[in-house]
Amino acid sequence: xxxxxxxxxxxxxxxxxxxxxxxxxxxxxxxxxxxxxxxxxxxxxxxxxxxxxxxxxxxxxxxxxxxxxxxxxxxxxxxxxxxxxxxxxxxxxxxxxxxxxxxxxxxxxxxxxxxxxxxxxxxxxxxxxxxxxxxxxxxxxxxxxxxxxxxxxxxxxxxxxxxxxxxxxxxxxxxxxxxxxxxxxxxxxxxxxxxxxxxxxxxxxxxxxxxxxxxxxxxxxxxxxxxxxxxxxxxxxxxxxxxxxxxxxxxxxxxxxxxxxxxxxxxxxxxxxxxxxxxxxxxxxxxxxxxxxxxxxxxxxxxxxxxxxxxxxxxxxxxxxxxxxxxx
Amino acid sequence: xxxxxxxxxxxxxxxxxxxxxxxxxxxxxxxxxxxxxxxxxxxxxxxxxxxxxxxxxxxxxxxxxxxxxxxxxxxxxxxxxxxxxxxxxxxxxxxxxxxxxxxxxxxxxxxxxxxxxxxxxxxxxxxxxxxxxxxxxxxxxxxxxxxxxxxxxxxxxxxxxxxxxxxxxxxxxxxxxxxxxxxxxxxxxxxxxxxxxxxxxxxxxxxxxxxxxxxxxxxxxxxxxxxxxxxxxxxxxxxxxxxxxxxxxxxxxxxxxxxxxxxxxxxxxxxxxxxxxxxxxxxxxxxxxxxxxxxxxxxxxxxxxxxxxxxxxxxxxxxxxxxxxxxxxxxxxxxxxxxxxxxxxxxxxxxxxxxxxxxxxxxxxxxxxxxxxxxxxxxxxxxxxxxxxxxxxxxxxxxxxxxxxxxxxxxxxxxxxxxxxxxxxxxxxxxxxxxxxxxxxxxxxxxxxxxxxxxxxxxxxxxxxxxxxxxxxxxxxxxxxxxxxxxxxxxxxxxxxxxxxxxxxxxxxxxxxxxxxxxxxxxxxxxxxxxxxxxxx
Numbered sequence: 001x002x003x004x005x006x007x008x009x010x011x012x013x014x015x016x017x018x019x020x021x022x023x024x025x026x027x028x029x030x031x032x033x034x035x036x037x038x039x040x041x042x043x044x045x046x047x048x049x050x051x052x053x054x055x056x057x058x059x060x061x062x063x064x065x066x067x068x069x070x071x072x073x074x075x076x077x078x079x080x081x082x083x084x085x086x087x088x089x090x091x092x093x094x095x096x097x098x099x100x101x102x103x104x105x106x107x108x109x110x111x112x113x114x115x116x117x118x119x120x121x122x123x124x125x126x127x128x129x130x131x132x133x134x135x136x137x138x139x140x141x142x143x144x145x146x147x148x149x150x151x152x153x154x155x156x157x158x159x160x161x162x163x164x165x166x167x168x169x170x171x172x173x174x175x176x177x178x179x180x181x182x183x184x185x186x187x188x189x190x191x192x193x194x195x196x197x198x199x200x201x202x203x204x205x206x207x208x209x210x211x212x213x214x215x216x217x218x219x220x221x222x223x224x225x226x227x228x229x230x231x232x233x234x235x236x237x238x239x240x241x242x243x244x245x246x247x248x249x250x251x252x253x254x255x256x257x258x259x260x261x262x263x264x265x266x267x268x269x270x271x272x273x274x275x276x277x278x279x280x281x282x283x284x285x286x287x288x289x290x291x292x293x294x295x296x297x298x299x300x301x302x303x304x305x306x307x308x309x310x311x312x313x314x315x316x317x318x319x320x321x322x323x324x325x326x327x328x
Numbered sequence: 329x330x331x332x333x334x335x336x337x338x339x340x341x342x343x344x345x346x347x348x349x350x351x352x353x354x355x356x357x358x359x360x361x362x363x364x365x366x367x368x369x370x371x372x373x374x375x376x377x378x379x380x381x382x383x384x385x386x387x388x389x390x391x392x393x394x395x396x397x398x399x400x401x402x403x404x405x406x407x408x409x410x411x412x413x414x415x416x417x418x419x420x421x422x423x424x425x426x427x428x429x430x431x432x433x434x435x436x437x438x439x440x441x442x443x444x445x446x447x448x449x450x451x452x453x454x455x456x457x458x459x460x461x462x463x464x465x466x467x468x469x470x471x472x473x474x475x476x477x478x479x480x481x482x483x484x485x486x487x488x489x490x491x492x493x494x495x496x497x498x499x500x501x502x503x504x505x506x507x508x509x510x511x512x513x514x515x516x517x518x519x520x521x522x523x524x525x526x527x528x529x530x531x532x533x534x535x536x537x538x539x540x541x542x543x544x545x546x547x548x549x550x551x552x553x554x555x556x557x558x559x560x561x562x563x564x565x566x567x568x569x570x571x572x573x574x575x576x577x578x579x580x581x582x583x584x585x586x587x588x589x590x591x592x593x594x595x596x597x598x599x600x601x602x603x604x605x606x607x608x609x610x611x612x613x614x615x616x617x618x619x620x621x622x623x624x625x626x627x628x629x630x631x632x633x634x635x636x637x638x639x640x641x642x643x644x645x646x647x648x649x650x651x652x653x654x655x656x657x658x659x660x661x662x663x664x665x666x667x668x669x670x671x672x673x674x675x676x677x678x679x680x681x682x683x684x685x686x687x688x689x690x691x692x693x694x695x696x697x698x699x700x701x702x703x704x705x706x707x708x709x710x711x712x713x714x715x716x717x718x719x720x721x722x723x724x725x726x727x728x729x730x731x732x733x734x735x736x737x738x739x740x741x742x743x744x745x746x747x748x749x750x751x752x753x754x755x756x757x758x759x760x761x762x763x764x765x766x767x768x769x770x771x772x773x774x775x776x777x778x779x780x781x782x783x784x785x786x787x788x789x790x791x792x793x794x795x796x797x798x799x800x801x802x803x804x805x806x807x808x809x810x811x812x813x814x815x816x817x818x819x820x821x822x823x824x825x826x827x828x829x830x831x832x833x834x835x836x837x838x839x840x841x842x843x844x845x846x847x848x849x850x851x852x853x854x855x856x857x858x859x860x861x862x863x864x865x
Binding site for chain 2: 195196197198200201203204206207208210211212213214215216217218274275
């Protein structure tokens with residue numbers, strides 16, 4: 001991949017050209033490292049193992065919806081509904097936990113299945129009725145949000161059994177369950193996208209739906225499945241969030257879809273579909289979470305945090321756009 | 329309508345001032361080198377464009393023509409060498425600065441604003457403004473004059489999207505000259521447009537030449553070079569192999585320079601076909617067609633589908649494959665009836681489709697050769713959904729070798745391949761498995777001579793192996809030389825069928841044209857035929 005940097009003898013020279021090549025190829029990694037260096041320089045509390053765990057814990061619920069979002073965006077679509085699906089699944093999961101306090105697995109299944117159903121409805125509306133994804137999932141955003149309030153008659157569901165809280169707060173090998181799920185999700189889907197026919201079909205449908213259809217790919221089925229997966233992952237994310245605070249809340253996950261979309265785009269995916277990777281999304285997610293965490297540590301006021309975050313997100317993508325042009 | 333322009337055609341009408349020593353060269357490329365990922369694409373190419381001349385830039389697909397144009401127009405940065413426009417160095421590698429210096433490119437894929445009107449397209453970016461906003465009336469009048477100057481007689485308030493591609497292209501050229509371009513680069517201007525529009529395009533090019541503009545255009549067609557070019561420049565494998573006045577070289581010189589060897593017969597011999605029917609289409613009614621169609625194709629047989637643009641050839645082929653809706657009829661392959669309207673079932677029955685629009689329907693440009701090559705037969709490279717990388721790599725590399733694909737490797741992105749090589753990938757991806765029925769739609773459109781003869785060989789080889797082939801083509805020699813039988817379509821109906829003896833008859837082209845256009849069978853004079861379009865000049 002660095003053929004230009006090879007001398008005629010085949011030895012790699014370290015010169016301006018090679019450095020430029022690396023800078024262009026790994027622009028986003030470099031941005032992330034610079035941001036980390038800045039925070040580490042400004043605060044001794046940033047570069048500690050404990051803080052690294054804190055970042056991962058905060059990232060986990062976003063990671064689940066961001067990887068689902070990546071699949072959707074790769075097909076050229078978008079899923080705006082994941083934030084409210086989180087709210088709905090946290091409410092239904094909490095309700096199930098309250099109703100069956102001794103069989104907590106029911107709550108787990110209910111949360112995930114509610115997410116899966118919401119995602120499947122999105123998938124059906126997009127792939128069969130052919131409503132544009134933006135509109136279809138905007139509808140689901142409103143619907144699921146409303147439904148989340150309906151479940152608890154407008155109020156959060158409290159007083160849940162201990163065992164419900166154990167779901168997200170149990171540690172295995174020093175990591176909480178959501179962090180483990182995040183790692184499994186990223187590595188698993190990352191491999192699936194590279195190594196399976198399913199992954200290849202997603203790229204094909206996003207890159208050129210007509211060509212994909214002529215190659216015998218059932219494009220509708222691929223579209224349906226990415227929305228269903230995105231929904232199920234949002235359901236899982238809702239369960240984790242509700243379990244962490246041992247409460248089901250209709251405002252949980254509000255606005256999360258935007259951070260997830262930002263992570264995917266920062267990760268280098270094209271909103272037109274066909275281009276992007278799970279690894280890129282993981283990188284984008286890490287950048288956003290590092291910013292959240294670092295600005296907190298520096299005790300930047302919350303409103304200013306948003307201002308800075310907004311600027312940095314656009315700047316990060318601008319760097320990527322600049323680098324992408326020079327990759328040709 | 330183009331007479332007026334043709335009158336201006338004689339070369340001595342070039343304004344004297346433009347050919348003086350003051351600006352002898354409009355655009356000069358000197359020692360241009362360019363490599364992509366270490367693979368050289370241009371190896372030191374130099375070329376000069378004089379005002380009031382037309383230069384044809386020819387060469388096989390992948391020879392570096394498009395890259396050279398993109399460097400000359402500032403889209404790519406050259407690794408070495410320089411581009412000078414009227415003596416000024418083009419440094420920044422941006423199209424804007426090239427535009428400012430007076431170089432404009434009309435790309436293969438036009439970037440017209442289809443929902444805006446013609447005059448808005450012409451004036452976009454330099455609108456005429458008055459104290460009360462846009463001076464639309466004035467712009468419309470100016471645009472009308474511009475159109476008339478190039479022999480186009482229609483209302484400039486028409487929506488760009490309602491015009492054929494060829495006319496849109498001419499409007500893009502008008503726009504480029506209006507912004508003051510003194511050198512215009514046309515990348516394969518004739519590859520996507522109808523025959524009549526090509527003539528119009530050539531007229532426009534002549535008119536511009538007479539205004540002192542320097543034109544450079546890429547083409548695969550000898551007749552176009554002969555018709556307008558003063559000069560011909562030929563690239564092969566990134567190097568310049570011929571740079572000569574058009575009058576000084578013969579057709580054979582050009583072809584030899586392009587492919588680096590003598591061109592053997594363009595068309596290979598037709599393979600023998602058997603009597604066993606492989607594909608049987610019974611009363612297939614394609615949605616929108618006036619009546620159902622029946623065709624049967626035998627093993628090893630090549631059926632040509634002739635007809636004018638819009639005769640329903642593409643629709644029929646897509647209907648058989650299942651990507652266009654059909655409402656009734658049966659399709660059987662080897663005696664087994666296959667499900668209609670289901671491309672997946674068609675592929676399962678060993679039917680393959682190489683569509684007309686390579687970029688739109690053939691390949692996925694954002695993916696690499698390996699992924700494109702394995703798309704139609706993913707099932708045969710997977711175990712429980714997991715790709716078997718070795719098997720996939722082996723099969724695709726074997727298939728691409730069999731079509732003699734020229735690439736940097738299976739990891740090369742489809743969008744960086746030349747047109748002919750993209751077409752080869754679209755062919756090769758089916759050849760990783762058995763194909764019984766091969767459906768081809770304009771298999772050599774926009775493909776150069778060398779790759780063209782290779783594609784013909786691929787087609788006849790595949791037929792010889794026992795495939796039944798249906799080939800839709802607008803290229804008359806292709807129909808006449810490759811097919812065993814030709815069906816002529818008109819308005820969705822089969823207007824006539826020609827067997828081997830009829831295809832060999834001397835009057836066959838005239839006959840096909842009559843069938844295709846619905847004229848009476850009695851020969852009359854003055855009707856244009858498909859070939860020798862240039863003889864009229």
